[in-house]
Amino acid sequence: MVNNKCIFIAIKPHGMQCNFVGEIIKPFEQKGFCLIAMKLIQASEDLLKEHYIDLKDCPFFASLVKSMQSGPGVSMVWEGLKVMKTGRVMLRGTKPMNSRPGTIHGDFCIQVGRNITHCSDSVESAEKEMGL
Ligand code: UDP
Ligand code: MG
Numbered sequence: 001m002v003n004n005k006c007i008f009i010a011i012k013p014h015g016m017q018c019n020f021v022g023e024i025i026k027p028f029e030q031k032g033f034c035l036i037a038m039k040l041i042q043a044s045e046d047l048l049k050e051h052y053i054d055l056k057d058c059p060f061f062a063s064l065v066k067s068m069q070s071g072p073g074v075s076m077v078w079e080g081l082k083v084m085k086t087g088r089v090m091l092r093g094t095k096p097m098n099s100r101p102g103t104i105h106g107d108f109c110i111q112v113g114r115n116i117t118h119c120s121d122s123v124e125s126a127e128k129e130m131g132l
């Protein structure tokens with residue numbers, strides 16, 4: 001399952017609380033990507049610390065881990081031609097104030113601390129995140 005045709009995407013708790021699940025999934029289905037796994041998950045502190053381990057020295061690490069525990073989120077794996085590259089373009093940019101209109105973060109977020117999605121940024125991170 002893990003190859004460069006798969007991407008791990010999470011709808012963060014804040015995205016669920018704002019009822020954006022459908023808005024986030026819809027463009028991926030329309031585009032023709034295939035949803036091959038999906039799970040509602042209330043992530044534990046330990047899981048989140050492992051998921052975001054690369055950011056452990058960042059000043060926002062503690063608030064990120066806390067906000068990700070504010071409720072359930074949706075974990076997904078999408079498959080399709082160049083989904084890693086195209087999926088990241090469709091979603092975002094880390095800083096939503098710089099995200100283009102027409103992307104998920106461009107249309108539905110303003111603050112980086114309240115981003116509504118996560119997506120893997122490499123084949124290696126996708127592999128790790130799918131395992132978690
Ligand atoms: N984040 C934050 N402040 C920052 C940068 C990032 O709160 O200055 C949060 C934000 O929720 C982001 C997450 O940390 O989605 C992960 O950051 P990363 O740089 O990995 O961005 P992403 O992979 O989400 O684009
Ligand atoms: Mg990241």
